[in-house]
Structures are given as C-alpha cells and as structure tokens.
Amino acid sequence: MNRSIVSKYLYIFSFVLVIFVDFLSRTMFVEGFSILKNVSKILVISACIMLLVKLLIDKHSKIELYTILILIPILSVIIFMTKTYYTLLPIFLLVISVRNINLEKILRIWLFEIIILMLFVSVSYYMDIIGETTRVFGREGDKIRYGLGYGYSSFSANYFFHFTLFYSFIRREKIKVLEIIALFITNYYLYIKTDTKSAFACSVLLLFLVSIIKYLKLSKQSNFLNKYTMLCGFIISLGTLFLYRFGTEVGELLNTLVTGRLRLADKAWDEFGITIFGQKILWVTENQWMSEIEYDYVDSSFLNILFNYGIILILLIIVGYYLLGKKKLSNNVFYTLMIVILGIHCIYDPQLLEISHNPSILFLGYLITGSDIIYNLKR
Known part of the structure; x- marks a missing residue:
C-alpha cells in the first residue's frame, strides 16, 4: 500500500x-x-x-x-x-x-454516518435503551419539546437540517421530487416533536429554493454571496446585539423574536468580554433547580466564537469563507445556496464550528493546499 x-x-x-x-x-x-x-x-x-x-x-x-x-x-x-x-x-x-x-467523498461519508447515527439514536430512544432528557420543557402554552434521545430538544432537528443542507448540496439538480418530499416530511416531524423553529424554517426555505433552482434550471452562482455571506452574518449578529445593548425599541423587538438570544449575548458581553485568543467559558446550558444559577449560553455561532475563541479565530473563519468564495468550488448555484442558508442559520444558532453539524468547515483546508478537488462533484 x-x-x-x-x-x-x-x-x-x-x-x-x-x-x-x-x-x-x-x-x-x-x-x-x-x-x-x-x-x-x-x-x-x-x-x-x-x-x-x-x-x-x-x-x-x-x-x-x-x-x-x-x-x-x-x-x-x-x-x-x-x-x-x-x-x-x-x-x-x-x-x-x-x-x-x-471532500466530495468526505461529505458523502458524513451524510452516511450522520443518518446511521440518527437512526441508531431513534431506535434506542423508542426501545427505551436511552431515556428522555431531563431538559424537556414546554413553550407557548403546553407544547412539549422532546429530546428524542438527544441531550437537548433542538439537537435532532438541527442535525437533520444540516443533513438536508449537505444532501441537497451533494445531489444538486439530480435531486428527485420524492427526495425533497421525504426531507420535508422528516423535518416537519422533528419540528412537531421538538418545536425547533429556526431549523425547520431554514429547511423549508432550502427545499423551496432547491425546487426553484431545479425546475427553472438555474445555474449561475452569486459571487457576492459566495464571498460575503459569512461576513454579513457576523455583521448582522453584532449589529442586532448593539441595537439591543443601546436599548432601542428595534433591539427589544428583535430580542423577543429570537426568544431572548440578544439578552443572553448582551449578558455574555458584560460578563466575559472579547479577547484576542479566546478564553475558557463554562456555559450554563440549563436552569438549575432551586438555585440562582440561570441559563447562560450564546446561541449565535458568530458571537459564540467571538466570546469563546476570540477575535483571531472568528477573523480566520470569515476571511477563510471569503477566500473560498473566490475558488472554483464555489462556481455553482448550489454552493451559493448552501453558504447562504448556512450563514442565515448561524446568525442565531451555534453550529458553525461543530464538525458533526457543519463539515463545510473542512473546505477551509483547500486554502492551505491550493486544491479544488470538490469541484469534481458530479453534475
């Protein structure tokens, strides 16, 4: 060998x-x-x-x-x-x-592994091999958000949203109507069970745009979106936080719309501040019963990375995705769709730097090697 x-x-x-x-x-x-x-x-x-x-x-x-x-x-x-x-x-x-x-092959391996692991967790959950998380809770009345075998109620929906995202990226215009319907039904089922609105909304938007691209036979990418989506996502995350910090009515409204995420980011800004090389942060990811300790976690990928990992890493990621937008691998409409939906989701959700959610972070390696192998994706 x-x-x-x-x-x-x-x-x-x-x-x-x-x-x-x-x-x-x-x-x-x-x-x-x-x-x-x-x-x-x-x-x-x-x-x-x-x-x-x-x-x-x-x-x-x-x-x-x-x-x-x-x-x-x-x-x-x-x-x-x-x-x-x-x-x-x-x-x-x-x-x-x-x-x-x-990385085409790596993405296919990721898709296969994630769906197998999700099926394994689902079977284990429904066979009572693993139980329900103690973090099950309701919102908007009596609606219960189930964990379905995961540590938090949002995990299953977010995993399948990312599966939908990269599955459509790999399949491109070859994706069939039945595949789109199956992806929608599964996303909808997980939404009903977990009430994870952002993942479901992004999935619906993605599948709708995939259908439009497929049947109108669109092929032209957006060079601007390919290069600047992540930068725009960071600016929006930081900008809406400042609107809230300055006590504007718009900021208060946005905080309500994103279920208190801006308030938590504002709290993190005061508590941790921003460093160059990051800092160890012990996030509180659940309220402690009979304790003054309260939930304290920043859901925005961009702000979470900024607080936790520092200025250098968030700049490397933003500049990295900008440079990727200038390479051949981004020269198709499905890359544009993937990066835009991913960027939108990352504004108020934390999966950008989580490898089991977002394998596209590996694309940054092509900036080191100068390679563009993923451009060989079969059309």
Whole structure:
C-alpha cells in the first residue's frame, strides 16, 4: 500500500471517529453510560495521532508548509486558552490535513454516518435503551419539546437540517421530487416533536429554493454571496446585539423574536468580554433547580466564537469563507445556496464550528493546499 492510500485512509478513519465522538456527546448515551466519556477521549486522541501521522507522511509545498507552521502556534494558543483539546484540536488537524482528500467523498461519508447515527439514536430512544432528557420543557402554552434521545430538544432537528443542507448540496439538480418530499416530511416531524423553529424554517426555505433552482434550471452562482455571506452574518449578529445593548425599541423587538438570544449575548458581553485568543467559558446550558444559577449560553455561532475563541479565530473563519468564495468550488448555484442558508442559520444558532453539524468547515483546508478537488462533484 503506497503512501498516498495510507494517507487517505488515515484521514477517513480519523474523520469518522471525530464525527462519531462529537455526535455521541450530544446524545443521552453519554448520560446513561458514563464510561463513554473516557472512551470518547481515547478515540479523539487516536484520531489526532492518525492525523499527525498523515501530516508527516504527506508531501507539502513550501507555501503550504509555511502556512501550516504559521497556523500551528496561533491555533495552539487558542486551544490552550480555551482548553478545547478534545473539540477544537481535532477540527484544526482535519482542516490542515486535507491534502489529497476529495471532500466530495468526505461529505458523502458524513451524510452516511450522520443518518446511521440518527437512526441508531431513534431506535434506542423508542426501545427505551436511552431515556428522555431531563431538559424537556414546554413553550407557548403546553407544547412539549422532546429530546428524542438527544441531550437537548433542538439537537435532532438541527442535525437533520444540516443533513438536508449537505444532501441537497451533494445531489444538486439530480435531486428527485420524492427526495425533497421525504426531507420535508422528516423535518416537519422533528419540528412537531421538538418545536425547533429556526431549523425547520431554514429547511423549508432550502427545499423551496432547491425546487426553484431545479425546475427553472438555474445555474449561475452569486459571487457576492459566495464571498460575503459569512461576513454579513457576523455583521448582522453584532449589529442586532448593539441595537439591543443601546436599548432601542428595534433591539427589544428583535430580542423577543429570537426568544431572548440578544439578552443572553448582551449578558455574555458584560460578563466575559472579547479577547484576542479566546478564553475558557463554562456555559450554563440549563436552569438549575432551586438555585440562582440561570441559563447562560450564546446561541449565535458568530458571537459564540467571538466570546469563546476570540477575535483571531472568528477573523480566520470569515476571511477563510471569503477566500473560498473566490475558488472554483464555489462556481455553482448550489454552493451559493448552501453558504447562504448556512450563514442565515448561524446568525442565531451555534453550529458553525461543530464538525458533526457543519463539515463545510473542512473546505477551509483547500486554502492551505491550493486544491479544488470538490469541484469534481458530479453534475
């Protein structure tokens, strides 16, 4: 077996392990089987070792090598400051190790793994192997938001929204009416069970636009949206926060519309502030019974990354997606659709930097390698 094949298998095995661990951490399995937390750490360490081996056996251009050597100390400081050794480190290694990897295949592996894991959790939940989360709660009257085997009620809907997003990106104009209907029905079922409005709204918008693109045979991408969607999302997130901080009526209205997210971001701004290389933040993700401790979490991907990981990382991500918008991989309308829907969702939802939700973060590796392999997506 030659070096190139070994390199590809190391990447695929590492990717599958990282996705598995990240997904598992958001299910009730980790609460029902405490040993899984230690097993997950071992799996992440194994994945990181394999990726380091891949980096060592790959042949790199001088520019690529210099870029990696510049990024390593910067991101090492961010990882150290935020203590995200088991979450951010494997993502960083996956991004810089993307040489000779066809991300079309990686996306297909991601789709297959996510749907298998979701089915596994669903079967386990309905067979009472794992229970309902204690974080089940209602809003808008007596409507209950079920966890369906996940740690929070929104997780299942958000996973399937991202599955819908990248499935349509891979299938493109070849997607069939029955596939669109099946995706809609599943998203609607999860919305009924979990009342996760943002994921359902983005899914409906996505499937509607996919249908329009398919049947009008649109093919022209938007270079502006390809380059500036993430920047616009960041500006909107920060701008609406300032509207709320300055006590404007518009800010108060927006805070109500996004179910208090701006108030929590405002609280985080005062409590944590903004740093260059990030900081360790212990988010409070549920109200504590009989305690003064209250829910304290920033849902906006852009603001969450800004508070938690600092100015450097959010700038790297925004600039990275801008540069991706200038590469060949973005030269199709389905990339434009994917990046716009993803950007809209990330304004008030936190999945941008979560690898088991958003595998497109790996596209940033092409900026290091200078590759454009994903452009070979079959039309």
